[in-house]
Amino acid sequence: MLADTLIDGYAIPEGCYDELLAPGGEPRAHVAAMVQTLRRMGPQALLEAGRRRDTIFMQQGITFEVAGSDGARRDRPFPLDLVPRVLTAGEWTVIKRGLAQRIRALNAFVDDVYHAREIVRAGVVPWSLIVSRPSFARPVHGIRAPGGVYTHVSGCDLVRGGDGGWRVLEDNVRTPSGISYVLENRLAMTRLMPELFAGQRVRPVENYPSLLLEALQAVAPAPESEPTVVLWTPGPLNSAYFEHAFLAREMGIELVEASDLVVRDATCYMRTTAGLERVHTIYRRLDDDFIDPLAFRADSMLGVPGLVRAYRAGSVAIANAIGTGVADDKAIYHYVPEMIRFYLTEEPILENVPTYLLSDPKLRAWVLGRLHELVIKPTSESGGKGVFIGPQASAAELEREATLIEAEPELFIAQELVHLSTAPTETGDGRLAPRHVDLRPFALFGEEIRIVPGGLTRVALEQGSMIVNSSQGGGSKDTWVLADGDTHAEPGLPPGLAAREPPRLPDVRFGGWHGQAQQQQQGRRGAVATAADPLGQRPA
Amino acid sequence: MLARIAQELYWLGRDVTRAEHTARMLDGAFHADVAGGVEAGGADGSALARAGIALSWAGVLAVIGAKPPAPGEAGALPVAGTAPPSVAGPLGRAEIAPLLTLDTESPASVVSCVHRARERARTLRDVVSAEMWEALNSFYLSLARYDLEAALATGPYSVYQEVKERCALFWGLLEKTMLRDEARSFLDAGGRIEEADMVLRMLRVAIPAAAAEGQGEGEGEGEGESEGEAAREAEALALLQAVGGFQAFRRHLRRAPALSSVGRFLLYEAQYPGSVRASLEALRDALETADRAPRSAPPVLRLGRLIAELELQQRMAAVSEPLAASLARAADELELIDREIDERYFAVAAVAALHFER
Amino acid sequence: MQFAIRYLSRYRYEADVADNINALRVRPASTSCQRLDDFTLRLTPDARQHRHEDYFGTDVVEFEVTRPHRELIIDALAHVTTEPAPAPSGSGWAQIAEDGYREAGTEFLMQTDDAPGHTLLAELRSAIDDAASPLDAVLLVAELIPGRLDYRKGATYVDSPLAHVLDIGAGVCQDFVHLGLNLLRARGIAARYVSGYLYTHSHNGDAAAGAHAAGQPSVEVDTHAWIEALIPQADERPRWVGVDPTNRGLAGERHVKIGHGRHYADVPPIRGIYRGPARSTLEASVTMTAL
Known part of the structure; x- marks a missing residue:
């Protein structure tokens, strides 16, 4: 039992599933070790780590703007809660399968909407609903995306009901953001709270940028050469610019703006110091409306005129594809379970709300x-x-x-x-209290669907609040997915790499002057290390 | 790399160096001012005319004011609300030092240069190293801390010292932390061309044609008579101060600085990294690294010719043309090189306004 | 009838412009009562033409002139044969509430622009309520609109909202059509915007007829716009019937259709963008010759 200061007064809201304590009041097995560590560290250590976190985040500019009570806007460190959210391997398997299934269905739906409309003819989704969606993109009617992939990057929002079951609250297959926080949170946690990781097998998330790049390359229409992938940002004034720059840097690709791209005939190029260079895949982080003023909003100066033509010609892949917004519309959401049955002939693994x-x-x-x-x-x-x-x-x-x-x-x-589940959260006094959380896992669709373990857990820091958006008092948590099994070998040095001391400034060769040993006629006592051989010979 | 990014890098380099050299120049002018060389009789300019040297406050303004504006700069004229120096009466320390140091309204001030550099670095955060961005950011923040009136009243030395140190830190971090790639080459190129340009401008203002003619190679040996020599030496010192090569000059030549020898040193001396020639060589190296076909690149070819010419002039010093003429030609060539760099690497990035047809 | 149609637009720019990218919708369609015999498009400066059919089935030609130029000439020549559409039989109101009709109409039943609470709009809507059948309502719209609005060039722009047109009580064919679409859709009748050419001087009576009678088969016209409404038929599936609110009547063999959409923005004759100085002048003409 936890009869200690760490969770004194830990009161779970009525009807909610708590991810720390089982109904009996004892910690759930998979978080027991973490709670042990936190208790051993004590509230002071938690508060201390919190102060270090704020300082580091301010220095590195991991901040967001909030309006103070006086109306002035100022930077605040992004509120990362220091208590990780822990998911078991079993829970994660369900989420992963459920999401992969859902994304395959959403992708099939986008393809269908702009081509055969079979789901409409079968009477599953009404056509009038589809055409009334503002995100239904008539300019891409009949265009098949390279590789048949439309929803390259998706971030569905999941919540956990009172029964502990996972449900999808919203789909997001346009330009979901937040992955940079997942990676930054993990990095910060390993620095701020290294003790927590001891003895835990947390599945890594750091390979997301490589997976993303692979997915973007996989759909590139460049059979003959190494494809050029770029990330298209609306610019530094965009609220997610930090993430755009972060991902471009991590993937080692160019971060372009509209003025860097140009379409000639039906091919897209970027303007470089050596002239025009062909672009194969554009990972765009702006809405359809601003992509091509000839096809969409004519008043948009952000776009690349003619880009839809290049896309139609199949010479460039755009991720996510143009027109995917029709699939994550909130009215279409209602039909997703039906889509899964229609396109995949499977039963949905994750329920809708x-x-x-x-x-x-x-x-x-x-x-x-x-x-x-x-x-x-x-x-x-x-x-x-x-x-x-x-x-x-x-x-x-x-x-x-x-x-x-x-x-x-x-x-x-x-x-x-939905009564969002609660997770233990540090509340400013070094102690833990239950706060409502959701989960946004990020899935990538290239040659296959891949999902980095975990995702972005957003937490409502106000007691009782269910609003997790960071603009409205929400924070985030590092999200752990524990690996299966317990056997865990500490990685040692690879064989053949013996511990070696680094070289040091050698003493003057032959060393200083020494008095000649008196030749006492008693025989030698052992080998002697010389100054010129600092490692010496080990005495036998 | 993206032409837009390359251009931003190039101008980032220029802005940082411009900040540094503006600070050096102001420092030099203060030095000369305090030493009595500048404004002694400055009201009518007669003392200066006699010395043949124009390291005046107005001269400093002329150097900076004639600079072409950087992208993002408000305009060519540094003086907001003030007429250009040729129209107004002679401007002095009280007007020019604040204007060119901490005035955020004036695009030519040190603070403005640093501000622009920081804004460029912000969009280039993925291209330059994190340390370089942080160095520029704290550079800007620390300048914003200064109380302008107080700093200039008590002697601006500490301000200029800080600017020089922070700029050195930036370039040092570049050496240590930035990948040797195309991006770095453009950043380097910007810094180098700005340095060459600033030194050339400084020399042209400080060594007008008449002075250079009057003071041939023989100066400093037989004409120890006049009180002007001390003043001239002070001027030469101020010039070195303004470009920052005093120590190097002393180690290299081991004699008292005289104007023409200082001028020649700053123009020709390949061994001194701040000389025009050394800057041009570094610029050429940077462009050769960045360009895929440097042998057919107009700016590289023109640079090669200019460097060879400077080398030749250095060797044939005794029979060559006056220094002022060499300076003028080098300045013209440099302007063409800048234009060719723009044309070859950045022109494709130029974005004109978009219009719609119905 | 047989027509030769020449669409000619000449843009002149104050100074050199570049990257001039355009999408043209000027090619006549082939429909049940209209056949396109021939179509050529010449561009000066010359540029590669990229053709595709858009969502609504309109033929689109895209092209770009990247090199600096001061003049752009778009010269399209089409030969078209038309015949009168069979007379619509029409039937009662009951049918437009049926699922089949609403499915066929879908997005042409949804308003694209509205002016809620505008008195003139309310008045016109109530006038249509009394129509005996959907066909009557369509014909009534074609009478009411030119009766209440003045045809006046220059009073509106390509993107003038409906409320503005109602406020000033004037507009051109495009505005008449947008108003008609609003009235019909409000009454549950699917209606779409048609872009095309009309062999007449649309705004001053029968000049074309006069010209034709005088043995001058060529007339200078503008691009034109009218409405197609989905009319339930007595013994067959609902049919799209053309009606011209600028000329008070059903569209006939003098109407040559380019394409249709929900509103103007779906079928503009030209949509383009270029880089360079702001000002340009446009000379545009459409010449129709009856063969």
Whole structure:
């Protein structure tokens, strides 16, 4: 039992699954070792590490802007909670399989929507719903992405209900961000809290950039040569610029802006000091609207005119493909389990959160009657914008939301409120308390689907809050996936590499002057190390 | 590499070096000022005219003010709200030192150069090393700390010293931490061409044609009579101060500095890394590394010719043309080289406005 | 009828421009009552032409002139044979509520631009409510719009919103069409924007007829726009029927279609972008000759 200061007053909210304590009150087996270590370190050590973290993050510029109470915006260190979130190998296997399945289905859906529309003809997803999505990209109708891959990078948001089961809250197959925090968090944790890792087999995440590069190269239309991959950023003013630069650096590829790219005939090039150089894959981190002013928004000066033509000609791969937004729309989300059955003839491994489309009048009336229990989301927003949480709304707010829904029901969906699971979190006094968390794992689709173990765990730092967005008081956690089995050999030196002392400044050859030994006639006592041979001969 | 990035690197190098040399020049002007060489009789300029030397505050402004603006710079004129020196009366220390040191409004000031360099480095954080970015960032932050009035009143030495040290730190970190790749070559090239340019400009202002004619090679031996010699030596010292080669000069020549020998040293001496010739050689090396076909690259070819010419002039010093003429020609050539660099490596990055047709 | 259509646009720029990239939608379509016999496109300076069919089936030619130039000439020549569309039979309102109809209409039932609460719009909408059938509603729209709006060039721009057109009570064929689309869609009738050519002086009566009668078969026209509405038929599947709110009536054999979309932005004759000085002048002409 944990009758100590570390988790005094650890109160799990009603109806929530807690990832530290089992219902009996004892720590779950897979986190027991970590709790032991934390207890041994004590609250002071945790607070001390917190201060080091803030200093380091400020120095390295791992910050985000927040508006203070006086309205002024200032940089704050990104709030990394020092208690990792731990997932077992078994849990991870379910998540991994479930996500891979879901992403295959979403990819198939994107291909289908812009080509044969079989899922529409089969009556599974209504065509009118698809064409009414703002993210439905008519300019790429009929274009097959190189390699048939559309959703190269995806980050689905998972939550854990009161029963401990994993559910998908949202899909994100446009330009999901956050992976840089996963990598930075791990690096910071190994420096700040090395004790925690002792004796644990945490699966590494550091190879994400290599996997990403492989996936991007795999879809490049460059059979004859080494493909050129670039990362396209909207520029330094973008809120995720840090991540763009980070990934470009880690992959060793060029970080380009629109003005660096140019299309000639039907081929995309970048402008270099040695003239134009062909580009094969563009990992773009901006929305469809800003890709090509000839095909999308004509007022966009950020784009590369003619890029869609090059894409149509198959001479360049764009990741994620243009038009993938139709698959992660919140109204389309409702149909994903059906997509899995339709395209893969499999049963979904990960469930959806129950979701209701509001265009049907009967369902709408039922939803409006339960508005105080449900969550309402606008279908075409992301990042928690415009989310309405019924149980937290006043009577006036409920009424206003109902009016909005009645006016344009197709712009909203209703969802059952999920009681997010809680995980132990350091709360500023060195002790742990349960806080709500979600999980965004990142999946890569090149020749096959690969998912780095773990992902970004976001945590609502306010007690009772379920808003995990960093712009609204959320933080993040290093997310551990434990490797299977316990046998764990400490990596030793490879054979043949004996410990050797580094060379030192040798003394003057033959050394200083010595008095000649008196030749006492008693015989020698053993070998003598000379100054010119600092390693010496080991005495026998 | 991306033409846009290469151009940013090139100008990052130029900005850092421009900051350093502006600081050196101001330091030199202060030195001369305090030593009594500059503004003694400066109101009508007669004392200067007699000495034939123009290391005046206005001269400093002329050097900086005539610089072509860097991308991102507000305009060519350094003086915000002030007329160019030729129009206004002679400007002095009270106006020019603040303007060119810590004035954030004036694009030519040291602070502005550092600010631009830091903004460029921010977008180049993946290209330069993290240490280099951090060095520039803290450089800028530390300059912002200074109280302008106080610093200049109590003697600006510490400010200029810090600028010089921080710039040296930046280039030192480049040596130690940056990959020897194309990016580094462009950064180097920018620093080198700026250095050559600054020294040339400084020399042209400090050694006008008349002075160079009057003081031939024989000076310093037989004309120990006038009080002007002390003043001239002070001027030569200030010039060395302004370019930063006093110690090197003494070790190399082992005699009291005189204007023309200092000028020749700073123009021709391949052994001294701050000389025009050494900078040009380093510039050529950088471009040869960056260019895929340096043998057919116009800026490399032109550089080769200019360097050979300087070498020749150095050897034939006695019978050659006046120093001022050499300086003028070198300056013209350097301008062409800069234009050719722009044309060959960056032109493709130039982005004009986009327009729509309906 | 048989027509030769010449679309000619000449852009002149104040100074050299470069990277002039354009997408053209000027090629007449082939439909059940229209046949494209021949089409040639000449560009000056010459440029490679990239053709594709867009989402709505319109033929698009993309090209780029990368070298500096001061003038761009787009010269397209088409030969087209048209015949009158069979008369629509039309049927009652009940059918437009059926799933089959709504499925066929889908995105052409969704509004692209609206002016909620505008009195003129409300008035026009209520006038259509009384129509006996969808076909009547379509014909009524073609009468009402030119009755309430003035045809006036220069009063609106290519991207003028509907609210602006209603405010000033004037516009060109494009604005008339956008208003018509709004009215029909509000009534549950699928309607789409058609871009094309019309053999007449669309805004001053029967000049073309006069010219034709006078033995001058060539007329100078502009590119034109009208509506196609999905009309339920008595004994067959719903049919797209062309109606021209600028000329008060059904589209006929003088209408030559290029393509259609939800609104203008889906079928602009030219959409382009270039690098260089801001100002350019445009001389554009369309000449139609009845053969």
